[in-house]
Amino acid sequence: MRPITSEVDKSAYSFLIVDDSLFARKNIAKAVEAIGGNVVGEAVNGREAVEKYFELRPDLVLMDISMPEMEGIEALGLIRERDSSAKVVIVSSLGHQEMVKKGISLGAKHFISKPVVLEKAADIIKFVLAQKG
Amino acid sequence: MRIEFINPFVEAALSVLDAVLQEPSSKGEMTLERGLAQRESFSVSFGLTGGIEGMVLFDANERTAMDIAGAMNGRRFEEMEPLVLDSMAELMNMIIGSSVSLLNESGFRFELTPPSILWGRDMKLFPINLETLKVPLHSPKGVLTISISMKPRVG
Numbered sequence: 647m648r649p650i651t652s653e654v655d656k657s658a659y660s661f662l663i664v665d666d667s668l669f670a671r672k673n674i675a676k677a678v679e680a681i682g683g684n685v686v687g688e689a690v691n692g693r694e695a696v697e698k699y700f701e702l703r704p705d706l707v708l709m710d711i712s713m714p715e716m717e718g719i720e721a722l723g724l725i726r727e728r729d730s731s732a733k734v735v736i737v738s739s740l741g742h743q744e745m746v747k748k749g750i751s752l753g754a755k756h757f758i759s760k761p762v763v764l765e766k767a768a769d770i771i772k773f774v775l776a777q778k779g
Numbered sequence: 780m781r782i783e784f785i786n787p788f789v790e791a792a793l794s795v796l797d798a799v800l801q802e803p804s805s806k807g808e809m810t811l812e813r814g815l816a817q818r819e820s821f822s823v824s825f826g827l828t829g830g831i832e833g834m835v836l837f838d839a840n841e842r843t844a845m846d847i848a849g850a851m852n853g854r855r856f857e858e859m860e861p862l863v864l865d866s867m868a869e870l871m872n873m874i875i876g877s878s879v880s881l882l883n884e885s886g887f888r889f890e891l892t893p894p895s896i897l898w899g900r901d902m903k904l905f906p907i908n909l910e911t912l913k914v915p916l917h918s919p920k921g922v923l924t925i926s927i928s929m930k931p932r933v934g
Contacts, residue, residue, distance in 0.1 A: 669851060669866040712872075712893075739876025743883075760873045761798040 659775055660686040662702060664695040664718060665710040665737065670760070674708050674737055677767035692716030696724045699732065706775060708758070711738040711745050719749050726753040735774055737762065783885065785809075788835065788925055789914050791877035796918050799870060800850050807915035807922070818924070819843075820900045821859070823871040826892035833929025834906055835878075835891075837871050843921030850920060859898065868894050 661678045663685055665671045675685050687702045689695040693716040699707060707725070711718040718736065725732045736749045737758045746757050755774045758767045789806055796804040822838035839847070845856040848866035856863050871894055879891065897904070906928040914925045 667865055667869040667872075668862060669848075669869045672852070714893075739873045740880040743880065760869075760876065761795055763798070 659683045659705040660702070662687045662689065662695065662698055662704040662707045664689045664692070664707060664713070664721070666690045666713045667710075670710065670737075670762075673762055674758070674767065677762065677764045677771060678708075680764060680768045681772055683771070692718055692721030692724075695721040699725050700728070705733065706771065707732065707734040708737050708771075709734050709754075711736060711749070717745075719745055719752065722749055722754055723752045733774055733777075735770065737767075784831070784882070784887065784929065785912055785914065785927055787881035787885070788874070788878045788927060789916070791881060792837075792874045792916055792923070792925060795870065795874045795877055796916065796923070799873075800847070800919055802919040804916050804918040804923075807917055810913050812911045812913060813909075820898065820902070821867070822897045822904075823868055823894050824897060824904075825871070825875055825894055827889050827929055828892065829889035830932055831887065831889040831929050832932050833909055833927070835875065836904070836926045836928075837874070837923055838926065839867075839921060839923045843918075843923065846920035847918065847923070864896055864898070868896055 661683050663671050663674055671688050678685055686704055687698045689698050691713045695707065695709065709718040709722055722734050725734060734754050735756045735758060736746055736754045737760065738746065739760045755777065756770050758770055793804050793806065819838040819840045821841055821844045822836050824834055824836040827833045827835065841859055844867050845859065845863055847870065848863040849855045851866045851870065852862060875891060909928040909930060911926050911928040916923045916925065
């Protein structure tokens with residue numbers, strides 16, 4: 647999955663950010679803001695992510711892998727099981743390659759590695775949003 | 780202690796620090812000690828389990844922790860507020876994640892426990908029966924030291 651820069655109707659998109667780190671949530675939110683997106687919700691673990699996804703129905707979920715209570719991969723699976731059109735991008739440190747592969751097999755649309763490089767993250771987000779289905 | 784096990788932590792730490800601080804950091808002189816793992820008042824530790832047992836600990840003084848967190852968040856901190864602790868834990872998670880990736884490529888197999896934050900003055904942490912390799916990293920915000928105490932698991 648090679649990120650490409652593509653223009654999208656930026657203001658129309660809503661985002662759910664899922665990470666147990668406050669810093670990480672604030673940081674990835676900068677990439678969302680950079681493309682004019684709107685963070686409509688935040689969650690600190692996978693369980694909260696599933697609840698908020700179905701409450702808020704965001705256009706894109708930015709999901710960490712390693713979190714307490716329920717990890718991101720399990721949350722991704724639960725979201726995609728009930729909504730196969732859900733767009734989820736994994737945001738995680740290197741070292742979770744096996745989990746990332748599992749995430750992609752469960753339907754994650756892309757992967758953003760930490761430390762997040764804002765320009766790259768914004769490109770990936772735009773690429774995923776521009777994808778059909 | 781196997782040196783090939785240490786280098787990925789140093790390499791990953793320098794790479795992540797460079798990315799986060801947007802300025803280069805450099806490695807200081809390695810020292811091998813028995814016992815004492817922590818010198819400064821703020822640290823983040825990870826346990827190693829599996830084929831290798833032990834501990835990886837990052838420590839810094841409070842000013843350095845606040846200045847690194849400040850650079851990560853684009854503001855200055857004057858107290859060890861929750862966002863400083865959170866930012867430092869996330870920084871260490873990124874370093875550890877990159878280290879594990881490099882180590883896995885080298886054939887090492889082990890698991891890491893979630894990070895623990897230790898914060899307080901005059902603390903001493905002594906891994907029992909383990910040597911500790913310490914590597915100071917000189918960042919633009921101060922010294923961050925990596926201490927690694929480990930041994931191959933027996934049995």
